[in-house]
Amino acid sequence: MKTVAELTERFRAQGLRVTPQRQAIFGLLEGNDGHPTVEALYEAARSEMPAISLKTVYHTVNDLAAMGEVELLDLGTGSYRVDPNVEHAHHHLICIVCGRVRDVTLDGRPPSVPARLRDGFSVAAVEINFRGVCDECAGSEESTR
Amino acid sequence: MKTVAELTERFRAQGLRVTPQRQAIFGLLEGNDGHPTVEALYEAARSEMPAISLKTVYHTVNDLAAMGEVELLDLGTGSYRVDPNVEHAHHHLICIVCGRVRDVTLDGRPPSVPARLRDGFSVAAVEINFRGVCDECAGSEESTR
DNA sequence: GATGTTATCAACAACGATTGTCAGTTGCCA
DNA sequence: TGGCAACTGACAATCGTTGTTGATAACATC
Numbered sequence A, B: 001m002k003t004v005a006e007l008t009e010r011f012r013a014q015g016l017r018v019t020p021q022r023q024a025i026f027g028l029l030e031g032n033d034g035h036p037t038v039e040a041l042y043e044a045a046r047s048e049m050p051a052i053s054l055k056t057v058y059h060t061v062n063d064l065a066a067m068g069e070v071e072l073l074d075l076g077t078g079s080y081r082v083d084p085n086v087e088h089a090h091h092h093l094i095c096i097v098c099g100r101v102r103d104v105t106l107d108g109r110p111p112s113v114p115a116r117l118r119d120g121f122s123v124a125a126v127e128i129n130f131r132g133v134c135d136e137c138a139g140s141e142e143s144t145r
Numbered sequence C: 001g002a003t004g005t006t007a008t009c010a011a012c013a014a015c016g017a018t019t020g021t022c023a024g025t026t027g028c029c030a
Numbered sequence D: 001t002g003g004c005a006a007c008t009g010a011c012a013a014t015c016g017t018t019g020t021t022g023a024t025a026a027c028a029t030c
Helices: A004-013 A020-029 A038-048 A054-066 A135-144 B004-013 B020-029 B038-048 B054-066 B135-143
Strands: A071-073 A081-083 A091-095 A101-104 A122-133 B071-073 B081-083 B091-095 B101-104 B122-133
Touching: A004 A020, A020 A038, A020 A054, A038 A054, A038 A081, A054 A071, A081 A101, B004 B020, B020 B038, B020 B054, B038 B054, B054 B071
Parallel strands: A091 A122, B091 B122
Antiparallel strands: A071 A081, A091 A101, A122 B122, B071 B081, B091 B101
């Protein structure tokens, strides 16, 4: 994820304007290693800018995604999550209880499709999702049993 | 995927009723190696039972999923796809153009999360999605260029 | 600085996929 | 065969997301 200043530069270079709302969103994403939902980003943005609309947040993250500065993940948790980590190839640990997402980088090389099964299909990306229960949810499940 | 007769048996054993609508859906899924959307299943069911409702199809596939007889896949293509292949571990090739889904079984063992990154997270399932363009879509893109 | 063009903002409503409600019907077990 | 619980299907609600719109504000040029 680039800095707020770099993103401002890139937006201008693309002919997009840089508004206070957008800069607030840039700031929230910079160095954010969580994977906030758009809704969560919206809530965070509202705390420093109460008038911002959900639509603006969607618009901005879509622009960022179109420029390749973030990735929008649809991990089956019901809503998009914004992943600012696009520089390093990585995969995801997804908690099936709370929906939290964590990055993992794998040792070794990624799996590939056996040639005999490829059958004309050209693979552009390999996405690996580890689904399970995070430590926090495991703890609280334990205590409610 | 079990046969229609076996599914009928299992539904009864669970205290669920077996209606003509449900049997029609069982029949459509048996030996189906595509990954139909719920909507597609609905269309197919309607051709042999015009009065069936979309709600009934959703209800039935949800029951099947709860019993572990099918899996409902959310692969980011906008809607659920029904995967009747639950007996053999497999992964998916997903065409980013047409949304079609194909099964793949990998040689070698599945990747795992390095212990140093696991950090209390217990992995229950590994899901690998290969995204790319299928042969048919590659062909038609070629021709429209 | 001032100005005009044009993208952006935010309220509203639409959208598709999925699920809840509810009255009437029907399968299943005794 | 009877009775109950589960199912069906029409309708509408819900969720996350996106299109539309008049008003506003940022940018480049002067």
